[in-house]
Amino acid sequence: MSTLIVLLPPRDPAVPSQEWQLPELPFVLLDKSGRTQRAGRSALALLPRASTTVLMVAARDLLMMPATLPPLRGPRLRQALPNIVEDQLIQDPQTCHIAVDPKPLAGGRQLLAIIDRGWFRYICESFANAGHRSLRAVPVTRCLPQAAALDADVPAEVAETVNAGEPAMAGAAGGASSSPDVAPLLAPGVAAAVPMVAAVLGAVVQTAPALLLEGVANSAGDRGVPRVELAIARGVQGEGLAVPANAVNATLAALGGAAPVSLHMLTEVPGNEPSLAPNSPARLAAHIHGASPLPFEQLARRALECRFDLCQFEFASQPWRLDRATLRRLRLPVLLAVGALLIAIIGANVQWLMLARQRDAINTQMTELLLNTFPKTTVVLDAPDQMSRQLQQLRVAAGELSPDDFLPLADGLARSLAPVPVNGIAALDYHDRRLDVNFKPEVKLDPDFAKRLARNGLSGAIDSNTGKWTIRNGQ
16 A cells, blocks of 8 residues: 655635645655655645555644543534633634544543644645545644653653643644744743754745735844744644744744754755755755754654544545545446446347247247147147147057057066066056056165166156155156
8 A cells, every 4th residue: 555645835824715725745655565656746636646645734734732521422522622622712613623632641631633624624625636535634743753851850741741721832723823923822830841842844835915924024124034834842742833044043942941952954855956045945054053854754754653643523534435526536437337237238138039039939830830730729828748748649549659658667667677586576556657566575676776767768766655666757
């Protein structure tokens, strides 16, 4: 089974849903043994097909927070989730898709991932319409390298989550928060204990009008400096920011506090050609200090290890769902199958009609032969049987012996006795065109007696109660 891994861009809040459009996406195609078959950057319609498609969802699109869930499952849990997280969201929770991490946290809590439902539906339907039936979506922060080991005096509960009551970042999700550029409010006294892993995933792709961002750029004094996608992981939680490239180190220092910070920069992205543009990887690396290289293939392979699938509830993967795309692909095979079935039915009916005509013709010939041979026949029900009986009557009238007469039956019996002595017969009775034979008690018939009768044109049956043999004409 092959696997296609794709890195998704974040949603631009300034672009309305009617104008959503996915750019060219970097991807890696792995075969069933894990070897890289292809890597590159392609439009959605031109992505290679695979048995499973794994989508790495941008960190800015997700709000991740721990919560205590009621003991519900399925549709009931889906209905209860918006009420659980509504106090943490700015937008209507009913417009958000909420996924539950299957791995529980300390204290009976579970991690929730919140994303704009419309954006997530657009992504899933776009890939489904492009022929990618089996979809998985994982947070890109779960694909980052693991943080360094914690100190021995840090409780295990702190390592799993930043704060039990509040999300790690109140404005983390671009689709479920107010602004992706606002610095988060962290829980005091806890963030310093959790190692932080950050990764620069490339320059922000500007799809909104430049006027909307001009005020922010002027106030920051960063005109001409490209903004970058910054993904941050704190234990199992994650958040995303879009910050100027020259402010990455300062931002991480402010967010990390006394906690150890590991900074990585995404490299070897398929389709990234060397360029002198301000947003080229070489220019971005000049603004960021102390970043370790993170190859794109390593990020993609870690996505395979993530078990937190965002495609839950109504977005659960259904490879054989009969939607329009599936029906379009199955149209030709279904038409061929229906055509073959119709041809088989028509052929069987034509063959039956031909055989029926032949049967009627043969019956007509036999009836004509019977009536021509025996003109006095008034009713014809079974021409072959009536012909046999009429011929038998003619033989009897002419004095010829019939195979059912006593003499032919007795002659065949005499030739079939062989090792049985002739004086071994106790009684011989002929009636109703059959011969009843009783042998003496001391006579033992060999097992081949019935076979000898058959060779002489007779059929014999023994009555197990009386030991009497009934012999008839076998022809």
